[in-house]
Amino acid sequence: MSQQDQAVDIEKVDKYTGDGFVAPEYNNTTVTQKISNIVLRADTPWGWYLAVAVLLPVVGMLGISITWLVLIGTGVWGLNVPVGWGFAIINFVWWIGIGHAGTLISAILHLMRQDWRNSINRFAEAMTIFAVMCAVMFPLLHVGRPWLAYWLLPLPNTMSLWPQWRSPLVWDVFAVSTYFTVSLIFWYMGMIPDLGTLRDRAKHPVVARIYGIFAMGWRGASSHWARYEKAYLILAGLSTPLVLSVHSIVSLDFAVSLIPGWHTTVFPPYFVAGAIYAGFAMVLTLTIPVRHWFGLQGLITTRHLENMGKVTLATGFIVVYGYAMEAFISWYSASPYEGFMMWNRMTGQYAPVYWALIFCNAVSIQILWWKRARRSPLVLFIVSLIVGVGMWLERFVIVVTSLANDYMPSSWDYYAGTIWDWSLYIGTIGFFLFMMCLFIRFLPMIPMSEMKMIIPKHRNKKDA
Amino acid sequence: MTAISSNLLAQLNSIQSRALTIGVILVLGGLLYAFATGAMSGFYQAYLVGYMICAGIALVCMAFTMLHHLIGGRWGFVIQRLLEAGMSTLPVLLVLFIPIVLGMHDLYHWTHAEVVAVDPILQHKESYLNVPFFLVRTVFYFAIWITAAFLLIRWSTSQDASGDPGLTDKMRNICGPGVVVFALTMTFASFDWVMSTDPHWFSTLYGVMMIVNAGGATLSSIIIMMTWLRKHEPISKLADADRFHDWGKLLLAFTLLWFYMMLSQFLIIWAANLPEENPWYVHRVHGGWEVLSVVLVLCRFVIAFFLLLSIPRKRDPRRLVRVAWFILVMHLVDIFWHVAPNFRLDGFSVSVMDVMVPVGLFGIWFFFVLNRLKRYPLIPQKDPRFEELVASVSKAQVSKAKA
Structure with a gap:
């Protein structure tokens, strides 16, 4: 069944609040004007120029950090002997996770006929593309000689080098590159009518x-539309397993090891939920200011924000479920290493990070039980920032606490990022936001064609 | 006023009495067989398998009802009364738990004081795995479940009479926290009732896995019931090919999730190969159990997946229902695979009880499902959201007829 067949005749208005998913002033004509004018007209808000002016030096900082890293080596990072995986893997997992909301919104919500997602999907897909770009930088740089990264691929060569197929890092290469390719095609193809x-x-x-x-x-x-819709449906179907597979494989980087705190069976679904959680938080973090600056409140309505708030709350609870299982089983397993790992997280040298993570990911979202909070852009914006930080802390706790205090007390150490760790990380955030700015300015950030599918038909009849 | 037509009522009554008769005969037959052969342990294992199937479906019926109230959508209204009938059996399931209590000594190794005395791991777990706390937890889970089910059913049926839209809000309000509580209680119930049959073993994924398993079985049961009920008013108007397509897609999603859980747990434990965790899989890949493991994955995932890919099959109830039966039977094999290898360490063995008792228990449980189903209208009567849905469905049918 095509999307257009489902175009609704009746106004889809929430019975309780009286708002719909498209404000009453929009019909086919005005929605096209509104969205294409952001791209084609010269009166770009000054905030956009300010953002670009602030972000360009940050992108420069990313360039300097990478250059310094390549010149000197990974020694400029804070890595030490038990903690061989620090910011690089934390940031990799964090960025990959952020990309997931885009795929979920564009693929799964499409298959579930949640057509309210039509106004946020383009934006979220762009986020996916840029987040994955940021993510892949980290493992590539972490291998030390990024110019030899093609060794990760199973290419026939004179040295008979072959990837270790039992290593989830090799699975990552395939999972992430597939993910990026499919997301890019999906994003671009969806944009063609616009x-x-x-x-x-x-x-x-x-x-x-x-x-x-x-x-x-x-x-x-x-005929274009017929083929387009078929291709769109196929890509949505292809992307859906990717939502699960990519972060599951990222979780296996940890889970197939023997390290307490990494090796636990709940990791794949728990990482996927965490990814969607962080991703929805990032969608909120970005859409709330953008809809304000560009006056898009009629297209990304309060009801959209409320729905995203609900998804954030629901996925947050799945993540909390994961924490609960980890904690309970670490005791139930009767393994002294598992038990110590959990105790060390809660009371050891990184205990403040652990409790900060619990506050960010488990406590702060409870405010979203209240409808007024879910409908307040300010509250949602603050919560989404807290969740973004919380998910970064979660990966920090997983990666660092387990490595810093592993099986052998004689090798324990303390790990913290150096200035180069931070500059690289902040640099990727700058790069990500910079790319989003370019996207907003030069491409239609809300799909005009898909909006027309959810605009009630009678609004267009008035024009005719 | 009768809630449903007399024709349907007569059919339901006859199925109901047959289910009960066959169920009682099979369970008693299994019990007699156990007495005759002295294999009471085998009887309890088979009973636990049957119990997990019935309890799992009843609980997921409750979870689906809650999700339906929260999310809405067309897939849920037509089956809402069926889901309510499923969860209305929770008090019965509390009573049906008594044989498990009687068989605790055979089912749960950690109840043997002399074993715990020489086993440091079980001593560590003793504050959780002990008989009084186990029973208190079970009663606690049921107290929560029965309360939630009671409220949801009462509000839903009283809306039939009063048409009070406020009841919809009331149901929504308890469903949000309800889903959270459901996930935690069903997880711990799975740990207690099934995972602790191998008291050394642990897996953080186990609760999710059991919820997903039961989800597939619940959807299969729904499809089977709806295929039959769609011949009757008012279901016939509402359960069209689109609805079966929805349920089929959900069943496909749960089939994929089933494999996702199986693969995740297996891959992680296999790759680490830790002696604390791997015995559970060692039991399942040796002594003939490996054949069952392969058959299970082939049937429950590979075959079911390819069958469910076809859109025409999902839209045709007569074809979809065959897949649903297949998955329901595989669910029996699946739960058997979860329980039996923990006891039959010498190698694969199966007795007539392993079929008779679960099927019989399912029959007895099904008697109570129908007992509920036949007493109320088959679809909610005055839910404001539902009235909108009926309007839009009939509108769509009119426009289809025009085209």
């Missing part, structure tokens, strides 16, 4: 030409 619109509306011939090239000859013919 690129066609931009081509047709662009005043400047060069601009029209550029959008025209990327629109690949889209004419909006019904």
